[in-house]
Amino acid sequence: MFRLIVQRFCSACFTLAFIAAVVFGAVELMPGNACTAYLGRDAVGAKLESCEARLGLKRPALVRFGDWALGALKGDLGVSVQRGKPITELIGWRLRNTIVLSSIAILFGVPLAILLGVVAGLNKDRKLDFALSGGAIFAMTLPEFVSSTIFILVFSVSLGWASGIVTIGYKAPILDLIGSSILPATTLTLVLTAHILRMVRASVIEVLESDYVLMARLKGVPYRRIILRHVLPNSLLPAISVIGLTVAWLLGGVVTVESVYNYPGLGRMVVDAVSDRDIPLVQAITLLICSIYILVNLLTDILAMLLNPRLRTYRA
Amino acid sequence: MTIRNATDPQTLPGRQRGRSRKPGGRRLARLLTNPSGLAGLAIVTLHLVLACFGPLIVPYDFAFQDPSAVLQPPSLAHWFGTDLLGRDVLTRTILGGREAMLICTIATAIAMLWGGILGISLALIGGWIDNIVMRIADALMAMPWILFVMVFVAALGTGTTALVPILGVSYGLSVVYLARSAALEFVTKDFVLAAQARGQRRHTIVFKELLPNVRDSLAVQTAMQWSWMILGVSSLSYLGFGVPPPAPDWGLMIADARGIMSAAPWTAVFPIIALSSLVIGTNLAFDAAAKTLGVDRNSRAAGR
Amino acid sequence: MSRPILFRIERLTIAGGDRRGVTAPIVDDLSLSVESGAALGIAGESGCGKSTLLLAMMGVVKSGLRHQSGHCLFDGVDLLRCDEVEAGRLRGGRIALIPQNAGLALTPNIRIGDQIAEVLRLHTDLPQSAHRARVEELLRQVRLPMPGSLGRRFPHELSGGQLQRVGIAMALAGEPDLLLLDEPTTGLDVTTQLGILGLLADLRRDRGMAMICVSHDLGVIATLCDHVAIMYAGRLIETGPTRTILRNPAHPYSRALLAAIPRISTARIPSSIAGRPPAPDQPLPGCRFAPRCAHVMADCHAGIAELAPQGHDQWVACRHPQLDTRETQPEAANQQNPLAAEAPPLVDISGLAVTYRRRHVLDRLLHRAPARKAVESLSLTLHRGEILGLVGESGSGKSTILRAISGLWPVLDGQITFAGTVDLTMPVTQRERQILRRIQLIFQNPDASLNPRQTIRDILAQPLELYFNLSRREVTERAQALLMDVRLDAGYLDRLPGDLSGGERQRVAIARAFAADPDVILCDEITSALDVSVQASILQLIRDLAVKRNVACLFVSHDLAVVQALAHRIAVLYRGRLMEVGPARSICTAPRHPYTRALLAAVLEPDMQPGRDMVGAMRDDDDIVSHGCVYAGRCLSRLERCASAMPQWSGFAEGHPACCHLLADTGIPLAMP
Numbered sequence A: 001m002f003r004l005i006v007q008r009f010c011s012a013c014f015t016l017a018f019i020a021a022v023v024f025g026a027v028e029l030m031p032g033n034a035c036t037a038y039l040g041r042d043a044v045g046a047k048l049e050s051c052e053a054r055l056g057l058k059r060p061a062l063v064r065f066g067d068w069a070l071g072a073l074k075g076d077l078g079v080s081v082q083r084g085k086p087i088t089e090l091i092g093w094r095l096r097n098t099i100v101l102s103s104i105a106i107l108f109g110v111p112l113a114i115l116l117g118v119v120a121g122l123n124k125d126r127k128l129d130f131a132l133s134g135g136a137i138f139a140m141t142l143p144e145f146v147s148s149t150i151f152i153l154v155f156s157v158s159l160g161w162a163s164g165i166v167t168i169g170y171k172a173p174i175l176d177l178i179g180s181s182i183l184p185a186t187t188l189t190l191v192l193t194a195h196i197l198r199m200v201r202a203s204v205i206e207v208l209e210s211d212y213v214l215m216a217r218l219k220g221v222p223y224r225r226i227i228l229r230h231v232l233p234n235s236l237l238p239a240i241s242v243i244g245l246t247v248a249w250l251l252g253g254v255v256t257v258e259s260v261y262n263y264p265g266l267g268r269m270v271v272d273a274v275s276d277r278d279i280p281l282v283q284a285i286t287l288l289i290c291s292i293y294i295l296v297n298l299l300t301d302i303l304a305m306l307l308n309p310r311l312r313t314y315r316a
Numbered sequence B: 001m002t003i004r005n006a007t008d009p010q011t012l013p014g015r016q017r018g019r020s021r022k023p024g025g026r027r028l029a030r031l032l033t034n035p036s037g038l039a040g041l042a043i044v045t046l047h048l049v050l051a052c053f054g055p056l057i058v059p060y061d062f063a064f065q066d067p068s069a070v071l072q073p074p075s076l077a078h079w080f081g082t083d084l085l086g087r088d089v090l091t092r093t094i095l096g097g098r099e100a101m102l103i104c105t106i107a108t109a110i111a112m113l114w115g116g117i118l119g120i121s122l123a124l125i126g127g128w129i130d131n132i133v134m135r136i137a138d139a140l141m142a143m144p145w146i147l148f149v150m151v152f153v154a155a156l157g158t159g160t161t162a163l164v165p166i167l168g169v170s171y172g173l174s175v176v177y178l179a180r181s182a183a184l185e186f187v188t189k190d191f192v193l194a195a196q197a198r199g200q201r202r203h204t205i206v207f208k209e210l211l212p213n214v215r216d217s218l219a220v221q222t223a224m225q226w227s228w229m230i231l232g233v234s235s236l237s238y239l240g241f242g243v244p245p246p247a248p249d250w251g252l253m254i255a256d257a258r259g260i261m262s263a264a265p266w267t268a269v270f271p272i273i274a275l276s277s278l279v280i281g282t283n284l285a286f287d288a289a290a291k292t293l294g295v296d297r298n299s300r301a302a303g304r
Numbered sequence C: 001m002s003r004p005i006l007f008r009i010e011r012l013t014i015a016g017g018d019r020r021g022v023t024a025p026i027v028d029d030l031s032l033s034v035e036s037g038a039a040l041g042i043a044g045e046s047g048c049g050k051s052t053l054l055l056a057m058m059g060v061v062k063s064g065l066r067h068q069s070g071h072c073l074f075d076g077v078d079l080l081r082c083d084e085v086e087a088g089r090l091r092g093g094r095i096a097l098i099p100q101n102a103g104l105a106l107t108p109n110i111r112i113g114d115q116i117a118e119v120l121r122l123h124t125d126l127p128q129s130a131h132r133a134r135v136e137e138l139l140r141q142v143r144l145p146m147p148g149s150l151g152r153r154f155p156h157e158l159s160g161g162q163l164q165r166v167g168i169a170m171a172l173a174g175e176p177d178l179l180l181l182d183e184p185t186t187g188l189d190v191t192t193q194l195g196i197l198g199l200l201a202d203l204r205r206d207r208g209m210a211m212i213c214v215s216h217d218l219g220v221i222a223t224l225c226d227h228v229a230i231m232y233a234g235r236l237i238e239t240g241p242t243r244t245i246l247r248n249p250a251h252p253y254s255r256a257l258l259a260a261i262p263r264i265s266t267a268r269i270p271s272s273i274a275g276r277p278p279a280p281d282q283p284l285p286g287c288r289f290a291p292r293c294a295h296v297m298a299d300c301h302a303g304i305a306e307l308a309p310q311g312h313d314q315w316v317a318c319r320h321p322q323l324d325t326r327e328t329q330p331e332a333a334n335q336q337n338p339l340a341a342e343a344p345p346l347v348d349i350s351g352l353a354v355t356y357r358r359r360h361v362l363d364r365l366l367h368r369a370p371a372r373k374a375v376e377s378l379s380l381t382l383h384r385g386e387i388l389g390l391v392g393e394s395g396s397g398k399s400t401i402l403r404a405i406s407g408l409w410p411v412l413d414g415q416i417t418f419a420g421t422v423d424l425t426m427p428v429t430q431r432e433r434q435i436l437r438r439i440q441l442i443f444q445n446p447d448a449s450l451n452p453r454q455t456i457r458d459i460l461a462q463p464l465e466l467y468f469n470l471s472r473r474e475v476t477e478r479a480q481a482l483l484m485d486v487r488l489d490a491g492y493l494d495r496l497p498g499d500l501s502g503g504e505r506q507r508v509a510i511a512r513a514f515a516a517d518p519d520v521i522l523c524d525e526i527t528s529a530l531d532v533s534v535q536a537s538i539l540q541l542i543r544d545l546a547v548k549r550n551v552a553c554l555f556v557s558h559d560l561a562v563v564q565a566l567a568h569r570i571a572v573l574y575r576g577r578l579m580e581v582g583p584a585r586s587i588c589t590a591p592r593h594p595y596t597r598a599l600l601a602a603v604l605e606p607d608m609q610p611g612r613d614m615v616g617a618m619r620d621d622d623d624i625v626s627h628g629c630v631y632a633g634r635c636l637s638r639l640e641r642c643a644s645a646m647p648q649w650s651g652f653a654e655g656h657p658a659c660c661h662l663l664a665d666t667g668i669p670l671a672m673p
Helices: A002-029 A034-042 A045-055 A061-074 A087-122 A127-141 A144-158 A174-180 A182-208 A211-218 A223-261 A266-276 A279-307 B023-033 B035-057 B089-095 B098-125 B127-141 B145-156 B160-187 B190-198 B202-239 B250-260 B266-293 C050-057 C084-090 C112-123 C128-141 C160-172 C190-207 C218-224 C242-247 C252-259 C361-365 C398-406 C433-438 C456-467 C472-485 C490-494 C502-515 C532-549 C560-566 C584-589 C594-601
Strands: C005-016 C027-035 C039-043 C065-074 C095-098 C178-182 C210-215 C227-232 C235-241 C308-310 C314-316 C347-355 C373-382 C387-391 C413-418 C439-442 C520-524 C552-557 C569-574 C577-583
Touching (some): A002 A279, A034 A045, A061 A279, A087 A127, A087 A174, A087 A182, A127 B266, A144 A182, A144 B202, A182 A223, A223 A266, A223 A279, A223 B145, A266 A279, A266 B145, A279 B145, B035 B266, B089 B266, B145 B202, B160 B190, B160 B202, B202 B266, C005 C050, C005 C210, C050 C065, C050 C210, C095 C160, C112 C128, C128 C160, C160 C190, C190 C218, C210 C218, C218 C242, C227 C252, C235 C242, C235 C252, C347 C398, C387 C560, C398 C439, C398 C552, C433 C439, C456 C472, C456 C490, C456 C502, C472 C490, C472 C502, C520 C532, C532 C552, C552 C560, C560 C569, C560 C584, C569 C584, C569 C594, C577 C594
Parallel strands (some): C039 C227, C178 C210, C387 C552, C387 C569, C439 C520
Antiparallel strands (some): C005 C027, C005 C065, C235 C314, C308 C314, C347 C373
16 A cells, blocks of 8 residues: 555656646746736836846746746745745745635535535435535535625625624734634635535435445344445545545635635735736745645545555556 | 247337437427426526627616716616616626626537547547546646636736637536546447447547447536536636626626625625526526436536 | 245235336236245246345335335235334344345445344344354355455455355355345356355255245256246246246246257257347236247237146146147257368467456566466367357456457467468457458447447448448448348337347347458357347357358357357367367267366256255365466366376367367376266
């Protein structure tokens, strides 16, 4: 099994390298460069020259890529064109904030989703299932900005329970952060839960209809034990990988949700950066978020391997 | 008397004659009997009609600003009220889906075309080519979609001409997965092996043997991709990277309404209803279609 | 002396769940009873409702079906009506099921030993501490190797045969009074089959269990059960003691079924039953077999016959039971056409070697040793107009040989020459179209070998358009002619495969192969997925077409009885190597190789005595590692040198060569097994 873990790790590194190449290469393929994009109509003469000198854009592409990649590994993500400050400095706090927000969503969403998914699966085609599945579909189909807006309309404007827009600064202490992140976290949790619920439900239903569950019934195993010992482990284990994948969604959703609520995280920063055409900042944040995703995926795969004996055999 | 010999020609029992005629027609009929499917189809049709004929029925011009009627609540003159710039919300709501739907229709066609053919071909070819391409695809999927798009938007800028290829390429990626896994089910079957043994060319096998079998699954996927894309475009518009103003777009409208929601909720409510109804309608209709056609809707790549 | 009745079914009816319209029930007004300690076999082909019946016997009705009426009484308890808790107490304990596919019936995440212990905990008084020992004992009783450590394994680590035995152990753990068996030997090799059946017979004798065995294989039922009930379209149509029924069946269906079974003893293609079983949505007012019955009379359509006594222990549900001793079967045109004497071989295989896994570029780079060989040092010839049967169990490489000949699988070593000049070791992509045309392959599974979205016309048009330049009209004409050749109505052209039965689909597959006007037909287990009653017609078809068009045929099967009815010569394969080749009759009546003898000994025919000695003629597993003869590990009559030296071929002079140390150049066995 150790061999498999090493293989997965190498695979993860390859993926990250590839993404770095895509992120870098995408900009290279475009006409112009980071400076022309940022300066727009001002991209002439001395201004352009000094900008390009500052960013070292005269060097050939591969050199720049190598520099950037190696720098990233060491923790230096370059300099922001718009703010002129080193990027690492800029995103440190915001990374923390986004992690806080995402963690709250995951900690609430995942266990809730698993529980509801199992309940829905066990009650297939009955009223409870219709309600849960229907609710899940509804939640899944609304884009995050719509559900956020609805939440603000309902909870902030009508009911006045929470403030709609987050007003705290990016360096605020964690406790305040948690307080302001209730609505954004709820929005994230909603769609996260919906996705996972549907997957778990489908998995549970598939297992319930399997031959081995029928056999357990024919052995006289009581219902509760069938569910706990035969159904749940076999339906939840495959769900682990899916849960890992849903994190990708979460990291994307964070972008929109933070923008709606004005939450001081990486998501809002990257949106601002795109508006400002601050390409180095966009690249850096994208790379960072992708690395988090790859890391989470790697961990869930290893977890799945540890828990599921069938995945441990090395298959050529 | 002898036992009837196996030499007598076999005839089909009469009852089965005509059962296989026009299977498509019978399935459409079954789809329409499903109540939620019917409701969904009705909603989608309504939206499509409005998108096509909207400009003929709207009371005002979508860009017309009336400074004297800013942020008016719904009234007889303005059924849905007015927005911050004095524009009629009803007009903008009716027309709000046009740009998005146009972009999405073209982009969906592109996505299904390249994604479908590549996916099916990969399933057939297999081997190291399939391995490498799928690894690359996996790597690309590791980027949250919105970030992927934003990188390109930052470099390319926005606008319809930029959005269509960006959307077509990025959504095509998930179509590759779907088409490939749908085709993989059939690639191992003997009839494909038989075609190969006969010496049939690969492209013939893709189009004549595999495509007819994955057609149903892909048809449902086309609709799902289209609806996901509408969501995607709206999200981008909300963030400011989608349909450029002053074209009316639901995402833009909701974004504009953000600061003034407490004062003028109608500026947000109506576009929300419009967008949600379209998406829910599509989902209902195509969930029902998938059930009728027996296609699996749960796939990891479907959700964006 | 009659023992108490342990289990009884009274007028059980289970209907399909579709309430719209009238449908015939899946199980229709069925009654039977089993005494304690007795063994009943329920025989029927696919679609007769026996699986539904089996589940109902345990009180389970699958979702989508309805229990309409009737009782299922086990020792007085109606399993279909009592609550789950009470049923749960009986299931797995006093009444246990051995599933058809144990691999699917075992929970993947729980260890084997724990799953068996589950039964112990629920249905016995054995204390927890004694469970481990008991599990080990059970595994030993079912003759599994290393019973101590096997319990710690997971289901996916075991082979199919081993899993089947685990299924038996799990069923026995609860000390059942009644054992239900669902097709106990499906998917197992003949030799493994024999072992399992012997085990079951021994266990039954030792414990005095009652048994109900549901199977399509009358040979299995004949071996295991003392009573048999024959099922057709949801009803029992004949019951009685096994010997009586299987020797003198009275119902036309039973007679036809028995006549359709290929037997080693007769060198004849058996007869088949025309038509197909009624579909559930076609309820018939009268006897459900009437449309296919050769002895049908007017009143047969009027009403269903109930089971009525015939003779002193036989019950038949027929208005006109056939009582005379079995009539002579029609003389099938089995006269083997004389082979063109000494013609050069059409396909000449020499020293063929094929591996299981394709070699990757990486393997070559890292100089990894080639993987295990599926086929090794194989030399065979096939002559024009000849039908050569390739017989072997799973893992013998017989299908791999066909794949290699047709170019679908790469050849590691050796030569395959076609028509004296063409090299067939090239893959499909490198062969000329005309060469591809002349060698055609027919597959085993009729469901998978036809594209479900193409009409029969399209399917037949494919080879016609690919190999010949024909106009649309010509294509249609040829397609119609082909359908006539395989005895299907021309109206089938516009149907989809989904409308056809398994046998009909296989005929279309045959038509498709012959559409190319080939010289060689490769048949890969083409009857194995079909019901017995349909098999024979396919065999007859192959024979007739091969003779008519002077086509050579390589017919692969695991069933020696099927092959010997059809083929001129038979080649016996074991683990990728050829053991013996010879004329079909010779192989079956005077086999020379110990493996062939073991295969013949493992054949089960309905005429056999129940409870016959089921000692296999082969060891259950390899017990030594052999560098010589590949069969040495399992051979009961092996010599010292068998494991160290490769045996030589002998007996070419008689036209019946075999490869074995026990045979001298004269071909006479040195040592009797």
